[in-house]
Amino acid sequence: xxxxxxxxxxxxxxxxxxxxxxxxxxxxxxxxxxxxxxxxxxxxxxxxxxxxxxxxxxxxxxxxxxxxxxxxxxxxxxxxxxxxxxxxxxxxxxxxxxxxxxxxxxxxxxxxxxxxxxxxxxxxxxxxxxxxxxx
Amino acid sequence: xxxxxxxxxxxxxxxxxxxxxxxxxxxxxxxxxxxxxxxxxxxxxxxxxxxxxxxxxxxxxxxxxxxxxxxxxxxxxxxxxxxxxxxxxxxxxxxxxxxxxxxxxxxxxxxxxxxxxxxxxxxxxxxxxxxxxxxxxxxxxxxxxxxxxxxxxxxxxxxxxxxxxxxxxxxxxx
Numbered sequence: 001x002x003x004x005x006x007x008x009x010x011x012x013x014x015x016x017x018x019x020x021x022x023x024x025x026x027x028x029x030x031x032x033x034x035x036x037x038x039x040x041x042x043x044x045x046x047x048x049x050x051x052x053x054x055x056x057x058x059x060x061x062x063x064x065x066x067x068x069x070x071x072x073x074x075x076x077x078x079x080x081x082x083x084x085x086x087x088x089x090x091x092x093x094x095x096x097x098x099x100x101x102x103x104x105x106x107x108x109x110x111x112x113x114x115x116x117x118x119x120x121x122x123x124x125x126x127x128x129x130x131x132x133x134x135x
Numbered sequence: 136x137x138x139x140x141x142x143x144x145x146x147x148x149x150x151x152x153x154x155x156x157x158x159x160x161x162x163x164x165x166x167x168x169x170x171x172x173x174x175x176x177x178x179x180x181x182x183x184x185x186x187x188x189x190x191x192x193x194x195x196x197x198x199x200x201x202x203x204x205x206x207x208x209x210x211x212x213x214x215x216x217x218x219x220x221x222x223x224x225x226x227x228x229x230x231x232x233x234x235x236x237x238x239x240x241x242x243x244x245x246x247x248x249x250x251x252x253x254x255x256x257x258x259x260x261x262x263x264x265x266x267x268x269x270x271x272x273x274x275x276x277x278x279x280x281x282x283x284x285x286x287x288x289x290x291x292x293x294x295x296x297x298x299x300x301x302x303x304x305x306x307x308x309x
Contacts, residue, residue: 027136059137059234070137077255078140081263081271095280 003056004082007075010055016048020057024071031060031067136237138254143230144265150201152261153222159184161270162261164253165278166190169300173198179206180300184282188289189298193220211293215246233258 010016015038022034035045049069052058059070142149152162154173159165166181173195181191193208196219205221218240225232235258237250260270269275 056139056141059139061137072137072139073251073255074138074140074258077259078262081259081273084273091276096283099283 003075004079006055007057007079010051010057013048013051016052019045019048019052020071023058023069027070028068031069034069136240136250136254137234138236138258139232139234140258140262141227141230142233142262142265146201146224146226146231148265149224149231149233149261150204152264153204154200161264161274161278163257164190165281170195171300171302173200173204176302178300178302179208180295180298182295183285187295188286188293189295190293192298193217210246210249211298212290213245215244216241218246218250233261 019034022037023029026033031046031049032042034049035042038045049058049060053060056072056075059072060067061070062068152160154168156168156170159167160181163181165184167184167186169180169182171177175195175197177195179191179193179195180189181193182189189211191208191210193206195204195206197203197205202224203221205219207217207219209215209217216239219238221234221236221238223232223234223236225234235254237254240247240250256274260274263269263271263274270278
């Protein structure tokens with residue numbers, strides 16, 4: 001993903017992370033309000049805000065003469081998606097195993113085989129005896 | 136709350152992903168959109184692909200294809216105030232800038248929590264769907280799980296019979 005580098009760079013500064021915290025806690029706050037929380041010059045804070053905007057971590061909206069700031073979590077969501085697929089796969093297969101084990105136990109000695117693929121048998125099982133609960 | 140991403144694709148394709156009714160909207164929790172039209176006041180129902188459960192209900196406030204869709208909404212699982220979501224699409228040299236904004240969400244509610252997590256999820260997934268033709272692997276697995284265990288976790292109040300697609304949009308009961 002071409003812009004991921006910009007996201008990590010932007011998050012690499014404690015000042016910029018603090019700006020994100022401030023904006024997240026107060027969506028729609030103005031540049032001036034953010035700048036007032038820092039000892040450095042307004043110009044310096046505006047520069048950091050620009051870096052965050054270029055990384056898409058901040059979205060700004062003009063409202064009259066003011067610029068309101070909003071935290072945008074999408075770049076972080078995409079980093080999450082990028083590295084958690086294997087984890088999700090593991091989690092999904094375990095949940096599926098658990099469901100099949102619980103079902104085969106409650107179905108008694110019918111010897112229901114344990115599905116491995118989360119998609120396996122979903123439709124069929126819905127018609128089963130747990131109708132009231134499962135369906 | 137504001138969630139934004141730039142999508143490499145046509146503005147019509149992005150618009151279709153958030154308005155189509157002929158197949159589940161993979162960007163929006165694989166829910167199937169049921170609606171009567173796009174006129175202001177028209178009801179919207181977001182339902183499971185099998186039609187049995189309705190997760191979100193709403194009413195169209197403004198539709199300006201393919202640039203803007205705004206509607207009220209509430210989660211059927213919660214007895215909480217209505218809020219408002221707006222999708223804005225804008226063509227830029229880099230692609231379609233897609234922005235999801237939620238307003239009037241009461242802080243501290245379950246709705247607020249779901250919106251905060253759902254917004255970036257929807258926007259990020261939409262980008263993947265338009266650019267790659269499908270959601271990320273983790274999301275696809277999540278949807279498979281929804282189908283598998285979702286019904287076990289879904290309260291009875293979400294059954295679609297309680298939320299018919301008819302005017303007025305707030306006719307359902309929880």
